Amino acid sequence: MAQNAVGRLFRSQNSSSLRQSIGSFTQTRNVSRNAVPTFTPTSSPELDQTLNRFREELFIPFGLGQQQRRLMFRQKYADRLEQEPVTANLGEEEFLLRPMDPQSRPTKNEAIEAISLMKNTTDWNNLVSLLAGLRMSNRLIKASRMEWIVRKAAEANALGVVLECAKQVERTGLRLNEVGFVQRLFFELHRKAQAAEFEGPEVAKALSIATQLVGLMERPGHVQHDVVKDPKRRPFVIGTLLELSAARALSEFGGKDQDGNVRLYSQRLLGSWSLGNFNSETTEWVAVDKMLQENIPIYNGMKLALQVHGIVNERAVAPGLKNRLNELNQLISNQVKNAPEKVQQKPTVGLVQAQLLYQG
Known part of the structure; x- marks a missing residue:
C-alpha cells in the first residue's frame, strides 16, 4: 500500500498538488527513530568534511522514514524530486530530500579512515556521534576494529572518550x-x-x-x-x-x-x-x-x-x-x-x- 501511495504521488501532473501531496506524505513520516548525531569542529578540514559527509549522506537518510528514503534512493523518482524539492523535519531540523545513489553512501571502511584522521581529544570527542550514527545506520564495526580504535584513542590520550561511548551503549553499541x-x-x-x-x-x-x-x-x-x-x-x-x-x-x-x-x-x-x-x-x-x-x-x-x-x-x-x-x-x-x-x-x-x- 505504501509503495502504491508513492507511485500515485509522483504520477500527479499538477505541481501545486504534487507539493501538497508530498508535503502531506512527509509530515506523516517525519519523526526520526533517533536524534541524528551532530559533530563538533575538529583540527582537520579533511576530517570535518568526512564527518559531514557521513551525516548528510548516511545518518540523516537513515533518520528518515522508509518511504522517504525510497524517494531519495530510487532512480525513478530522481527527476521529480529535482523539480519539486521536498523537506522533511527531523526533530527541530529541516532536511531537503534529494536524489542519492545508494551505492555511493559512506562505508564502514571510510569510517575507519575518518577515525585515523583523529589526532587529539577535540577530534576524538566526535567518536560518540560517529559510532551512534553508524549504529542507527546499521553499520556495525567488528570487534577487531574496535580494538584498533582503542589503540588509536590511547595514542591521542582519549581513552576517556571510549569510556563515554561505553556509558552511552544504547546509542553507540560499544x-x-x-x-x-x-x-x-x-x-x-x-x-x-x-x-x-x-x-x-x-x-x-x-x-x-x-x-x-x-x-x-x-x-x-x-x-x-x-x-x-x-x-x-x-x-x-x-x-x-x-x-x-x-x-x-x-x-x-x-x-x-x-x-x-x-x-x-x-x-x-x-x-x-x-x-x-x-x-x-x-x-x-x-x-x-x-x-x-x-x-x-x-x-x-x-x-x-x-x-x-x-x-x-x-x-x-x-x-x-x-x-x-x-x-x-x-x-x-x-x-x-x-x-x-x-x-x-x-x-x-x-x-x-x-x-x-x-x-x-
Whole structure:
C-alpha cells in the first residue's frame, strides 16, 4: 500500500498538488527513530568534511522514514524530486530530500579512515556521534576494529572518550562484554600509567577510568552472563586494577592502602587465577605475545602490592601473592628467553613490555 501511495504521488501532473501531496506524505513520516548525531569542529578540514559527509549522506537518510528514503534512493523518482524539492523535519531540523545513489553512501571502511584522521581529544570527542550514527545506520564495526580504535584513542590520550561511548551503549553499541576488546582497553590503561612511571595524576586518571569500566560491566548492555567469558572476572582486569591501586597508594598515600582496595584486589586476583592465560606450553609467538600483554600488568600489580604497607604481612594475601609472583616471573622469563630471533631484532608489543618490566 505504501509503495502504491508513492507511485500515485509522483504520477500527479499538477505541481501545486504534487507539493501538497508530498508535503502531506512527509509530515506523516517525519519523526526520526533517533536524534541524528551532530559533530563538533575538529583540527582537520579533511576530517570535518568526512564527518559531514557521513551525516548528510548516511545518518540523516537513515533518520528518515522508509518511504522517504525510497524517494531519495530510487532512480525513478530522481527527476521529480529535482523539480519539486521536498523537506522533511527531523526533530527541530529541516532536511531537503534529494536524489542519492545508494551505492555511493559512506562505508564502514571510510569510517575507519575518518577515525585515523583523529589526532587529539577535540577530534576524538566526535567518536560518540560517529559510532551512534553508524549504529542507527546499521553499520556495525567488528570487534577487531574496535580494538584498533582503542589503540588509536590511547595514542591521542582519549581513552576517556571510549569510556563515554561505553556509558552511552544504547546509542553507540560499544559493549564491555567481549574479552579481547576489554583486554585491549585495560592494557592501554596499564601503558598509560607506565608512561608516567606509575606516578602522579596519570595513574589516578587511569584508575578512575578502569574503575568506571568495571562498574559499567554490571549494567544492562554490558553484562556477560557466561562466567568463563566475563571480562571483569579475568585476572588481567583485576590485576590492572591492583597495579593502578597499588601504584597510587605508593605515589599519593605514602605507601598506605588508603581505601583498602589493594588488599581487596589482591584477594580477588588470587581467587580468579584459574581464569587466567598462563599456559607455559604455548610456543606460537602471536599467542605468547598476547599472553605477555595480559600478564605483565598482573605481575607488576602483585609486585607493587607487596610494597604497600601492611600487605606483605597480610596472611590472607601475602603468601598467595608471593607464590603467584614467582610462578609468573618464571613464565615471563622463559617466554622472553625463547622469543624468536626476528622478534628479538624487532620486538613486538608484548616483548617490549617484558623488557620494560625487567629494566624497572
